[in-house]
Amino acid sequence: MVPVATSGSAKEFAIDFVARNERAFITLNDSIFYFGELGVQETRTAGLMTSLLEQHGFHVQKGISGFATSFLATYGKGEPVIAIHTEYDANPSNSQKSGVTERAEIVAGAPGHCEGHNTNAAVMVASALAIRYAMEKFDLPGTLKIFGASAEEQLLSRPYFVRDGLFDDVDLAFHDHILDEFGTDYGMMQSAAVSAEFTFRGEAAHAAVAPWKGRDALDAVVLMDMGLAQHREHMKPTMTAHRVITKGGEQPNVIPAIAACWWYFRDPTAEGARLLFERAQQIAQGAALMANCELSVDVRAAVWPVRLNQTIAEVIQRNVEAVGMPVWTETEQDFARALQRQAKVAEMGLRPAVTSFKGPAVQIAASNDCGDVSWKVPMGRIWFPGNVPYLPFHHWSAGAALATSIAHKGGLAGAKALSGAVIDYLQDRDLVAQTKRSFKQEIGDTVYAPLLPSGQRAPADLNRALMEKFRPEMEAHYLRLEPVFTL
Numbered sequence: 001m002v003p004v005a006t007s008g009s010a011k012e013f014a015i016d017f018v019a020r021n022e023r024a025f026i027t028l029n030d031s032i033f034y035f036g037e038l039g040v041q042e043t044r045t046a047g048l049m050t051s052l053l054e055q056h057g058f059h060v061q062k063g064i065s066g067f068a069t070s071f072l073a074t075y076g077k078g079e080p081v082i083a084i085h086t087e088y089d090a091n092p093s094n095s096q097k098s099g100v101t102e103r104a105e106i107v108a109g110a111p112g113h114c115e116g117h118n119t120n121a122a123v124m125v126a127s128a129l130a131i132r133y134a135m136e137k138f139d140l141p142g143t144l145k146i147f148g149a150s151a152e153e154q155l156l157s158r159p160y161f162v163r164d165g166l167f168d169d170v171d172l173a174f175h176d177h178i179l180d181e182f183g184t185d186y187g188m189m190q191s192a193a194v195s196a197e198f199t200f201r202g203e204a205a206h207a208a209v210a211p212w213k214g215r216d217a218l219d220a221v222v223l224m225d226m227g228l229a230q231h232r233e234h235m236k237p238t239m240t241a242h243r244v245i246t247k248g249g250e251q252p253n254v255i256p257a258i259a260a261c262w263w264y265f266r267d268p269t270a271e272g273a274r275l276l277f278e279r280a281q282q283i284a285q286g287a288a289l290m291a292n293c294e295l296s297v298d299v300r301a302a303v304w305p306v307r308l309n310q311t312i313a314e315v316i317q318r319n320v321e322a323v324g325m326p327v328w329t330e331t332e333q334d335f336a337r338a339l340q341r342q343a344k345v346a347e348m349g350l351r352p353a354v355t356s357f358k359g360p361a362v363q364i365a366a367s368n369d370c371g372d373v374s375w376k377v378p379m380g381r382i383w384f385p386g387n388v389p390y391l392p393f394h395h396w397s398a399g400a401a402l403a404t405s406i407a408h409k410g411g412l413a414g415a416k417a418l419s420g421a422v423i424d425y426l427q428d429r430d431l432v433a434q435t436k437r438s439f440k441q442e443i444g445d446t447v448y449a450p451l452l453p454s455g456q457r458a459p460a461d462l463n464r465a466l467m468e469k470f471r472p473e474m475e476a477h478y479l480r481l482e483p484v485f486t487l
């Protein structure tokens with residue numbers, strides 16, 4: 001383990017700043033919870049985050065890499081350059097009242113937070129302000145870069161940031177994410193993925209009267225499906241492919257002129273995901289040829305697997321242990337157990353202690369769009385204990401604690417430990433150098449090149465219709481409070 005000071009005046013100041021601003025933290029967390037905005041449409045969320053960062057002296061660039069609701073907020077100058085990034089999008093159909101232990105929608109059918117990205121955002125902003133004031137007060141040289149990463153649930157924005165050079169001058173990066181644990185990880189965590197829509201275009205005709213005049217685009221979708229089903233036998237066991245049909249025609253007596261399917265291709269390695277996607281494109285071309293249709297392929301997202309640096313993990317762990325697990329009340333434990341009962345998982349309540357340092361992590365088949373960052377620069381991830389153990393993310397139960405004292409206390413603890421870890425790096429150039437050396441060793445001879453096509457543009461309209469449909473009703477539930485952070 002790397003020796004890291006767990007106390008020190010700049011760090012104590014930052015931790016105290018977070019504690020003193022508990023009320024503002026709660027207001028920010030709960031405001032974003034009630035915004036419940038879907039990816040690429042997080043206008044209120046990003047607006048609130050950037051206005052706070054601007055008010056407190058950050059230089060803010062909005063709309064980075066073509067994502068209207070992404071941003072880069074910078075404070076300070078010179079080296080080291082330390083980034084913090086996180087996501088703040090909700091999920092469709094996940095509207096859930098907070099503080100109740102049964103399924104109860106805030107707005108029927110509306111999107112909502114059911115994982116805790118609202119708390120991710122509050123932790124990042126609170127930490128950014130705490131670190132920034134510590135930098136000013138204690139004359140710490142360095143640059144703090146806060147990345148607002150929209151649309152994680154669609155694996156979208158961060159590969160664009162990396163491709164567009166926004167991490168070129170960054171020395172190391174932190175990602176904060178909610179969990180039911182207080183701790184960190186290192187090693188390979190999540191898988192590479194390519195998400196792509198295949199659209200086939202043919203010609204419509206009356207299906208009964210003159211089918212010979214039609215070219216059936218749905219046939220091409222079905223044939224591609226069959227082709228991939230045959231190909232599964234020849235895929236490496238680590239590869240996975242799953243799909244939905246997004247357009248399949250309107251009614252049976254009209255031969256569909258347009259049909260489309262949306263696929264995810266994954267592998268533990270970026271190269272594996274790339275190869276599988278390449279094979280799928282050949283199969284799609286074959287299907288188009290058989291059905292006499294034209295094919296277009298739109299890559300919606302392409303991400304590298306997440307790899308976490310061991311040195312940063314050690315620094316995070318020391319800071320997590322110094323802050324310690326929040327002390328949960330009996331009421332909070334009862335609430336957690338009631339939720340666990342509802343979700344039919346073990347009724348263990350909330351975890352009493354921080355998670356001990358272990359690793360390397362076991363790589364899972366899910367993905368996160370911050371993978372590209374983690375191959376560009378050394379990256380660490382802090383897990384903060386803002387949700388209830390074992391609740392499945394994206395299930396209503398995982399939304400029920402997100403504007404309660406569980407999310408608040410877990411998030412505040414996370415912001416303190418994250419601030420502490422960043423300040424360790426601002427105060428110790430050797431630690432930065434050591435982290436970069438360990439990163440080099442970890443990635444070995446792997447050369448990072450984006451999986452994302454070079455000309456790929458951010459999808460501005462994603463989720464727009466859904467958000468426009470529900471926003472008016474959701475607005476009635478917005479908090480009527482402003483988060484006010486003070487020195």
Ligand SMILES: [Zn+2]
Nearest residue numbers: 115117152177
């Ligand atoms: Zn998440």
